[in-house]
Amino acid sequence: MDSGLLEIARAHAPFLVVIAPIVGAAAIIAVRHAGVCWLIACLSALAPTALAFDLVWRLAESGVAPLAQLAIATRVDGVGAAAAAVVSLASALAIFAAGALLGERRGPETHLVFALGLCMQGGWCGALYARDWSALFVAAEGAWLACVALIGLRSEKDRAALNGAMRMLISGGAASAFLLCGLAFLMRALGDARIEALAGVRLAAPAMAAAGASLALLALAAKAGVAPLHAWVGAALGRAQGNVALIAGVAGLAGALAVMMRVGAYASVDARIGPAVSTVLALLGAASAVIGSVQAIGATNVQRMAGYASGAQAGCLLLGVALGSPAGFASALVQLLAIMAGGAALVGAMAAGGAKTLADLDGYGRRAPLASAAITAAALSFMGAPLTIGFLGRWRLVEASVGAGWWWAAGVVIVVSLAGVFYGGRLIERIYFKRVSAVQSSEFTARNALLAPVLVAAIAAIAIGVAPGELLRLAAGVAAIATGVGP
Amino acid sequence: MTEAINVTSDQVIACASLALVIGGALLAWLSGNLFKRLAGIIVAASGALVTASALAAPESLITSGAAVIFVELVIGGAVAVRLYEAYGSIEAAEVDSLDGREDLARPQDG
Numbered sequence: 034m035d036s037g038l039l040e041i042a043r044a045h046a047p048f049l050v051v052i053a054p055i056v057g058a059a060a061i062i063a064v065r066h067a068g069v070c071w072l073i074a075c076l077s078a079l080a081p082t083a084l085a086f087d088l089v090w091r092l093a094e095s096g097v098a099p100l101a102q103l104a105i106a107t108r109v110d111g112v113g114a115a116a117a118a119v120v121s122l123a124s125a126l127a128i129f130a131a132g133a134l135l136g137e138r139r140g141p142e143t144h145l146v147f148a149l150g151l152c153m154q155g156g157w158c159g160a161l162y163a164r165d166w167s168a169l170f171v172a173a174e175g176a177w178l179a180c181v182a183l184i185g186l187r188s189e190k191d192r193a194a195l196n197g198a199m200r201m202l203i204s205g206g207a208a209s210a211f212l213l214c215g216l217a218f219l220m221r222a223l224g225d226a227r228i229e230a231l232a233g234v235r236l237a238a239p240a241m242a243a244a245g246a247s248l249a250l251l252a253l254a255a256k257a258g259v260a261p262l263h264a265w266v267g268a269a270l271g272r273a274q275g276n277v278a279l280i281a282g283v284a285g286l287a288g289a290l291a292v293m294m295r296v297g298a299y300a301s302v303d304a305r306i307g308p309a310v311s312t313v314l315a316l317l318g319a320a321s322a323v324i325g326s327v328q329a330i331g332a333t334n335v336q337r338m339a340g341y342a343s344g345a346q347a348g349c350l351l352l353g354v355a356l357g358s359p360a361g362f363a364s365a366l367v368q369l370l371a372i373m374a375g376g377a378a379l380v381g382a383m384a385a386g387g388a389k390t391l392a393d394l395d396g397y398g399r400r401a402p403l404a405s406a407a408i409t410a411a412a413l414s415f416m417g418a419p420l421t422i423g424f425l426g427r428w429r430l431v432e433a434s435v436g437a438g439w440w441w442a443a444g445v446v447i448v449v450s451l452a453g454v455f456y457g458g459r460l461i462e463r464i465y466f467k468r469v470s471a472v473q474s475s476e477f478t479a480r481n482a483l484l485a486p487v488l489v490a491a492i493a494a495i496a497i498g499v500a501p502g503e504l505l506r507l508a509a510g511v512a513a514i515a516t517g518v519g520p
Numbered sequence: 521m522t523e524a525i526n527v528t529s530d531q532v533i534a535c536a537s538l539a540l541v542i543g544g545a546l547l548a549w550l551s552g553n554l555f556k557r558l559a560g561i562i563v564a565a566s567g568a569l570v571t572a573s574a575l576a577a578p579e580s581l582i583t584s585g586a587a588v589i590f591v592e593l594v595i596g597g598a599v600a601v602r603l604y605e606a607y608g609s610i611e612a613a614e615v616d617s618l619d620g621r622e623d624l625a626r627p628q629d630g
Contacts, residue, residue, distance in 0.1 A: 207549065
């Protein structure tokens with residue numbers, strides 16, 4: 034009986050990965066009791082994550098996954114499925130960590146944090162499994178608006194979060210208009226509303242399709258915090274509450290980046306529009322890598338630093354997608370996991386000790402040794418130090434780009450790593466080589482509930498770097514069917 | 521001949537509405553008043569909807585676009601009102617400068 038149910042769940046995996054978090058969010062709004070809501074949120078986030086990883090595993094093993102046909106049509110491809118698993122994992126970790134809110138003075142809106150986090154997870158996964166462009170648009174916008182509401186919601190401790198939410202809404206709102214235009218151009222050029230048509234239709238107007246895909250990618254870049262379209266990142270993440278920054282800043286940005294990866298993968302492999310789209314992605318990637326790195330070096334607010342550093346890593350990811358090859362897609366998937374693990378470990382470990390600025394980290398190693406270890410792992414991963422997942426992603430990118438003759442991309446990777454040494458090194462210096470002041474020591478309060486998911490992310494950042502075989506095999510397997518098989 | 525004229529008029533409408541999108545986006549990014557910024561979003565989104573209609577986009581995309589704009593406005597309006605309550609102003613420069621002062625008051629907050 035149980036195995037029968039499990040098989041039904043596996044056959045409906047894409048549908049359940051999207052719908053389970055949304056149903057969980059609805060249940061949370063009905064229940065309202067914070068403790069029960071957190072339990073529902075954890076279940077609604079973790080169960081789809083397991084299903085999403087199982088689907089990736091099956092795809093990587095056999096190249097196909099037998100799935101049930103539903104009226105709500107989904108499209109399973111290698112990049113979308115793998116990215117959905119990573120985004121679900123990021124969201125599940127962040128929602129689990131948000132359990133720390135239960136120990137604090139709770140506002141009437143605490144349960145809404147969980148509900149919005151789940152809506153965001155369901156939305157991004159919906160965009161990653163969407164079969165047509167309209168569904169992708171609705172799902173991505175729903176997830177984005179949940180992110181904005183989340184940032185604005187927890188503003189009672191710091192009113193600047195409201196300003197961040199407003200900037201996010203303005204940038205994202207303008208980007209939504211461009212996304213709508215881009216998708217309309219694409220559908221007109223394709224003469225088909227399905228995403229897969231991009232890989233198989235004889236284009237009547239390749240220039241219009243290329244313009245549409247580029248507009249859509251630029252709009253998604255504005256939502257993913259990719260420089261120079263990331264005007265909202267500093268304001269929204271810098272003063273947001275730690276738990277909220279973890280959900281919106283780590284899972285939210287990973288979701289937007291993942292959708293960008295999926296659209297980029299379909300567009301960049303097409304022989305007619307691929308070169309134009311690859312150029313846009315490569316320019317955007319190089320700009321984001323350099324600008325994000327420079328801003329991260331200058332930041333002294335660590336949440337902002339994490340946002341800018343993610344932008345720099347996102348640049349590397351986009352370079353991998355721009356290559357339009359299975360090796361490039363595989364490196365981008367590893368990079369996505371690296372951004373998620375590094376961001377979750379850094380932002381979560383800061384929140385665990387109520388720290389926000391570099392000055393708050395003085396003597397952190399003595400006050401919060403486990404959180405400090407997590408920050409160190411994140412910093413090493415951002416630097417691209419060997420035996421970390423950050424190194425793995427960049428190494429694969431260098432291999433793929435040199436193989437394609439893109440030597441300059443290897444230079445960009447080196448710039449990102451050198452910048453990482455600066456800002457990551459400052460984090461480690463503050464933690465272990467600066468003395469804590471008496472005021473800092475007396476004000477310190479640990480939020481141990483946050484530590485479990487943070488340590489999972491930190492351990493993953495190191496463990497995958499030490500033993501990368503299985504991840505690389507999975508990434509290569511799904512990248513080979515990047516725009517691959519449908520149900 | 522008639523078909524050619526129709527295609528051309530569609531293209532003209534699409535280009536004009538795309539200009540509306542760009543104008544709205546510029547208003548949203550450059551205006552100093554938060555409500556004007558929201559108005560810029562409305563202009564840009566309306567332009568996007570007209571563009572989509574002119575390009576014969578599916579009804580599902582246009583309907584969902586309209587729904588998204590509505591939700592954006594609801595959330596934007598709510599955030600703008602809360603901003604006014606918190607800062608006593610809806611001028612972006614004033615709000616940013618108050619935030620900047622608070623940032624400076626914190627040790628090494630950048």
